[in-house]
Amino acid sequence: MRLLVTGGAGYVGSVCSAVLLEQGHDLVVVDDLSTGNRDAVPESATFVEGDLADCAVDVLSAGVGGQAFDGVVHCAARSLVGESVVDPAEYWHGNVVTSLRLLDAMRATGTRRLVFSSTAATYGEPDVVPIVEDAPTRPTNPYGATKLAIDHAITSYANAYGIGATSLRYFNVAGAYGGVGENRIVETHLIPLVLQVAMGYREHISVFGTDWQTRDGTAVRDYIHVRDLAEAHVLALESSVEGKHRIFNLGSGEGFTVREVIDACRRVTGRDIPVVDAPRRAGDPAVLIASSDRAISELGWKPKLTELDTIVADAWEFTRQLGDRSHAART
């Protein structure tokens, strides 16, 4: 297929691009490099630097390479929970308006397949874990609200205009693949931050909240390897059904506390990782664990790299290889 990957210079988008290229697809990547890295885009993809909100129609109208597109993998977004609380306009415009422009461009150009990076943040604080796709959606921050709004728009566009769409609700993505991993200018995610401590770029890791109702008082998350995640995108594109919007949760189905993740990082790196207990972070739910049963049965998805130590080991390998070239080493 000839595919457009939005946000393909970002963490998830660049790994998805690498895996789609391995499967023989032809790719154009659009990214404004607001949080992505140009060198994360695979060499064999055509790269267009620009804001998707401005260039979606031009790119999809066969503006690059002169050929129509079969589908879009839409990863581009603003995705920092805390920032979305402080600056929601950036999120409603950057995520919702931009995605509507993309949907309109798909409609105008007859582009039939869409895979969208949705999130566990659409559910908010769950009543029951593991979380199934029919669980109530009550996002606790503007980031999750914008992603839910886009999911609703996609449902309407799919039903009315015949797009075959899939929203993949990722839980906590981690690990690395093909030389690409987490290397953001502003890093807020637990595993890359802990590994930065192991590298000596930070003095300690802060544990946000030690009084949650969990086995050790710290918050529980479901970590999914980015390689397994990318595979779900391939399956979703291949099985797309015109006029239908499907939603799938993607996680490993097992929850780990913040302290358990730090212990895994100590095991894998063999390094000292000092910890400082800190207050809860605004907007954080206590426990998020996915039920991925629907993706397994309907998409035929088979996550293979589900061990936490494997996920951390791949992230560590990437972090070490990147070394002084990382944003963390330079700040």
Ligand SMILES: NC(=O)c1ccc[n+]([C@@H]2O[C@H](COP(=O)([O-])OP(=O)(O)OC[C@H]3O[C@@H](n4cnc5c(N)ncnc54)[C@H](O)[C@@H]3O)[C@@H](O)[C@H]2O)c1
């Ligand atoms: N990382 C996670 O744990 C996680 C979990 C759930 C959902 N998601 C979603 O997955 C997607 C990718 O996340 P990520 O962790 O790779 O983030 P990221 O910040 O590494 O990647 C996002 C990319 O999109 C680009 N971008 C943003 N706005 C753009 C625009 N208007 N035009 C063009 N490019 C634009 C950025 O430059 C960046 O390269 C996001 O949609 C995010 O909401 C991520």
Ligand SMILES: O=c1ccn([C@@H]2O[C@H](COP(=O)(O)OP(=O)(O)O[C@H]3O[C@H](CO)[C@H](O)[C@H](O)[C@H]3O)[C@@H](O)[C@H]2O)c(=O)[nH]1
């Ligand atoms: O320095 C830190 C960073 C994080 N945490 C804790 O570690 C856990 C995981 O935090 P992350 O920031 O790594 O990930 P989140 O669970 O906040 O969010 C991620 O997963 C969500 C879905 O589960 C959303 O999709 C979101 O986009 C994505 O960043 C949370 O309890 C957080 O409070 C710390 O204790 N210290």
